[in-house]
Amino acid sequence: MTRDMRRIDEGRLPDDVVGAMRDMLAPPGGDGYWDGLESRIMAGIRGGAVAIEESWWSAMQGWTRPALVAAAALVLLASAAMVRSSEAERLVAYSNISATGGTPLEATVRPVALGEREATISFLITR
Amino acid sequence: MNATAALITAPEMGPFRSDAAVNEHELVTAAQGGDQSAFAELVRLHQRRAYAVARAIVITHEDAEDAAQEGFLHAYRAMDRFRIGQPFGAWLFRIVSNAALDIVRRRKVRDADQLSDSMSLPFRDPGETDELRSRLGQALETLTERQRAVIVLHDVEGFKHGEIGEMLGIPEGTARSDLHHARATMRRLLKDIRGDT
Numbered sequence: 001m002t003r004d005m006r007r008i009d010e011g012r013l014p015d016d017v018v019g020a021m022r023d024m025l026a027p028p029g030g031d032g033y034w035d036g037l038e039s040r041i042m043a044g045i046r047g048g049a050v051a052i053e054e055s056w057w058s059a060m061q062g063w064t065r066p067a068l069v070a071a072a073a074l075v076l077l078a079s080a081a082m083v084r085s086s087e088a089e090r091l092v093a094y095s096n097i098s099a100t101g102g103t104p105l106e107a108t109v110r111p112v113a114l115g116e117r118e119a120t121i122s123f124l125i126t127r
Numbered sequence: 128m129n130a131t132a133a134l135i136t137a138p139e140m141g142p143f144r145s146d147a148a149v150n151e152h153e154l155v156t157a158a159q160g161g162d163q164s165a166f167a168e169l170v171r172l173h174q175r176r177a178y179a180v181a182r183a184i185v186i187t188h189e190d191a192e193d194a195a196q197e198g199f200l201h202a203y204r205a206m207d208r209f210r211i212g213q214p215f216g217a218w219l220f221r222i223v224s225n226a227a228l229d230i231v232r233r234r235k236v237r238d239a240d241q242l243s244d245s246m247s248l249p250f251r252d253p254g255e256t257d258e259l260r261s262r263l264g265q266a267l268e269t270l271t272e273r274q275r276a277v278i279v280l281h282d283v284e285g286f287k288h289g290e291i292g293e294m295l296g297i298p299e300g301t302a303r304s305d306l307h308h309a310r311a312t313m314r315r316l317l318k319d320i321r322g323d324t
Contacts, residue, residue, distance in 0.1 A: 011310055013282055017317065020260045021267070022283050025182045027192070037178065037192065038170050041199045045163065048200055 155215050159206045166206070170199055173216055176284065177223045180294065183279035184227035184272070186234075194230050198223030217290065224294035231272060259317075266316040273297070274309035281306050 013021075027033045096119070151172065157165035174195065181194035202209075202222045209218055267275055276295060280286045281302075288306070292299040 011307070013278075013310060013313060016259070017263065017313070018282050020263050021279065024260060024264060024267075025179070025279060025283065027178060027182075027188055034171075034174060037174055037195065038167065040192075041170050041174065041196050042163070042167050044196055044200050045166065045203050048204070 151215055152211065155206075155209065155211065158203075159209065166203055169215065169219075173219055174199075176216065177219060179284050180220045180223050180280065181227040183276045183284065184224060184295075185230050190230050190234070191227070194227035195223055197226040197229075201226060217293070220290075221294055228295070262317055263313075266313050269316060270309050270312060271305075274305045274312070277302050277305040278309035278313070282310075 012018075027037075029036070096116075151169070154165045154168050154172075158169060177198055178191055178195045181198065182188070182191035185191050185194055198219065202219050205222070209215070270278065273295065277291055280291045280294070281288070286294070288302045289299045291297075291302045295302065297305075
């Protein structure tokens with residue numbers, strides 16, 4: 001133990017060498033330097049915090065216009081889709097009527113008004 | 128009384144006294160709640176050591192200051208991830224050392240073609256007349272970056288091997304080995320001007 005401790009102590013660099021290293025690595029400007037560094041650090045933090053807030057806000061502001069445009073486009077697309085869908089339903093209904101040429105008029109007309117399921121049931125009943 | 132005021136009115140204290148630890152705990156809690164003046168107090172408490180950690184890793188004073196500033200900024204942004212009960216200094220110095228290591232990596236990429244020139248600059252002071260300091264600068268230049276960081280952090284700043292290992296991202300044994308080799312190199316290079324090294 002004692003021998004180990006001595007070996008560690010022997011390993012250490014002499015105090016004047018360590019002192020010279022400390023001087024060499026010290027920042028210029030003496031004690032006043034630390035006040036300046038603290039100010040610069042805090043200015044960076046305040047600036048960073050403001051930048052983060054601003055970037056969040058400006059990003060939101062930047063997205064407002066595209067978001068409105070996108071919303072308007074979606075409304076238009078949805079309207080167009082609804083129109084197309086009702087058009088397609090009408091065509092399907094018409095082709096259903098056309099396909100049932102041999103059935104009585106009442107049975108071919110009523111399914112359009114009642115829907116597919118009721119039309120089928122009604123068709124089967126009339127047979 | 129808020130955390131900052133509590134620290135200011137407290138008597139002169141060293142960084143390792145328990146009352147200081149209590150105050151630091153209050154400051155950290157306040158800083159986590161967004162109190163910038165509490166964080167400023169933490170900066171005041173730790174900036175010298177943070178700079179020293181950075182200075183051990185990077186080559187120039189300017190880079191050390193940049194690393195210290197970046198480290199504090201990262202720490203501020205990560206305050207919500209700091210777990211109360213950990214030593215704040217150790218957590219902070221790890222962040223600062225990471226910032227310093229990043230700067231070293233960026234410098235390596237940027238200065239790849241000017242390596243030989245820049246390596247000769249850091250510790251050379253044209254007005255230096257003291258032979259020990261002059262030779263010491265040259266000796267430090269011959270160490271690897273990691274050996275220089277380890278010897279400065281251990282012998283000058285007083286960090287333990289385990290702490291150095293954590294800061295530099297190396298095993299404790301590697302830190303010990305680096306320190307051994309760094310000391311041996313320094314002793315050999317300074318031998319002719321110092322009979323006792």
